[in-house]
Amino acid sequence: MLHHLPVSAYTSREWFEREQRHIFSNTWRYAGFMEDVSEPGQYISVQAGLSNIFIVMGRDRRLRAFHNICRHRGTQLIRAVGKVQKALTCPYHDWTYDLEGNLISVPDEEREFGRLDKSCLGLKPASVDIWKSMLFVHPDPDAGSIMDWFGEVDSLIGPHEPETLPEYEEARNTYEIAANWKIVVENYIDVYHLSHLHSSTLHMYDHAKAEYGFVGPHFTFWEPPVPDYAEDQDSKLPAPRVIPADQNGTWVPMLFPGIGLAASEDGWNVFIVEPVAPDLTRVTNRSRVANASAWAFSKQAARSAHFWSKFGLGGKYEADDATSEDDPMASGDFTSEDIYACEQQQKSLSSPHYEVGPAAVGESPVLTHQDVVLKWLDRQQ
Ligand code: FES
Numbered sequence: 001m002l003h004h005l006p007v008s009a010y011t012s013r014e015w016f017e018r019e020q021r022h023i024f025s026n027t028w029r030y031a032g033f034m035e036d037v038s039e040p041g042q043y044i045s046v047q048a049g050l051s052n053i054f055i056v057m058g059r060d061r062r063l064r065a066f067h068n069i070c071r072h073r074g075t076q077l078i079r080a081v082g083k084v085q086k087a088l089t090c091p092y093h094d095w096t097y098d099l100e101g102n103l104i105s106v107p108d109e110e111r112e113f114g115r116l117d118k119s120c121l122g123l124k125p126a127s128v129d130i131w132k133s134m135l136f137v138h139p140d141p142d143a144g145s146i147m148d149w150f151g152e153v154d155s156l157i158g159p160h161e162p163e164t165l166p167e168y169e170e171a172r173n174t175y176e177i178a179a180n181w182k183i184v185v186e187n188y189i190d191v192y193h194l195s196h197l198h199s200s201t202l203h204m205y206d207h208a209k210a211e212y213g214f215v216g217p218h219f220t221f222w223e224p225p226v227p228d229y230a231e232d233q234d235s236k237l238p239a240p241r242v243i244p245a246d247q248n249g250t251w252v253p254m255l256f257p258g259i260g261l262a263a264s265e266d267g268w269n270v271f272i273v274e275p276v277a278p279d280l281t282r283v284t285n286r287s288r289v290a291n292a293s294a295w296a297f298s299k300q301a302a303r304s305a306h307f308w309s310k311f312g313l314g315g316k317y318e319a320d321d322a323t324s325e326d327d328p329m330a331s332g333d334f335t336s337e338d339i340y341a342c343e344q345q346q347k348s349l350s351s352p353h354y355e356v357g358p359a360a361v362g363e364s365p366v367l368t369h370q371d372v373v374l375k376w377l378d379r380q381q
């Protein structure tokens with residue numbers, strides 16, 4: 001057992017498929033930022049558990065979501081992201097749908113089919129909603145409002161107004177971690193590791209004063225800056241302040257399943273966890289900051305050695321020769337430290353000698369998250 005879950009929950013194809021079917025096909029899936037689909041004809045597609053879904057903006061500027069399945073023989077209508085003028089045409093036999101999902105033309109209809117009742121062959125709808133500047137889809141067309149799902153945590157994840165902040169596109173990043181998605185989530189919500197794995201990278205915040213817990217399936221977390229960092233803080237922030245001057249700290253919730261946010265005084269970031277295989281997870285990071293020009297200016301400052309030494313930022317272990325430059329523990333980057341920890345943990349799972357020790361108080365969210373996963377799988381059996 002790995003606390004409340006068996007090791008196979010982190011390694012087996014069977015668990016992976018159960019989670020895809022019962023968790024990721026039955027919850028709201030992050031699809032992008034609202035800017036990604038902001039003009040008529042613009043679309044984006046995303047895998048939501050077992051379903052591929054796309055969002056398209058209609059000529060009426062309304063967002064609609066559809067299952068990305070041609071009603072003829074099921075070919076995916078669209079790939080990734082793009083823009084069309086008026087209609088979506090399937091690449092296989094050119095059946096064409098309007099932006100509202102209606103089938104509007106079938107090549108050689110008369111000769112090949114006689115008469116078709118095209119009104120029964122529209123695209124199957126899914127649900128789409130916007131929350132905190134993010135687009136979400138749900139495979140169920142009757143999923144209701146996203147506030148039914150996130151409403152209770154809405155006030156606990158920081159005073160930020162991400163819809164007013166431009167994206168900092170340079171910070172866009174997607175990478176894969178050779179570990180199960182739950183290991184990545186557990187690492188994100190493990191409060192115990194903050195002072196240890198990240199002793200040199202996240203020491204600006206006071207982990208001993210962290211306030212955290214669960215609201216339904218969602219994890220919430222806030223911690224204040226340490227006194228040194230709090231003093232005259234605005235002069236130390238790497239980017240301009242985005243929340244009211246009397247509010248400080250960092251909010252790092254992990255919304256279920258795998259929707260991490262990281263919001264502090266100077267920025268608002270998403271950390272989206274997407275299971276790819278039992279032992280492989282894709283993470284997508286995107287960021288919003290105050291405004292591009294001010295940020296560009298302070299980024300220059302950030303590049304100077306003086307800036308970094310001011311905060312004592314640097315790797316946990318100083319690289320002492322050229323070969324240790326690749327050492328994630330000497331990177332000075334807390335994400336590299338986390339990836340390292342997750343991948344090492346996943347590797348150990350295959351050892352017959354693997355056994356987990358007691359859980360610290362600061363690891364209680366890890367256990368609760370395991371219970372949430374179990375509950376979702378049980379109730380959907
Ligand atoms: S599968 Fe789409 S037109 Fe045939």
Ligand SMILES: [Fe+2]
Binds near residue numbers: 187198338
């Ligand atoms: Fe971490």
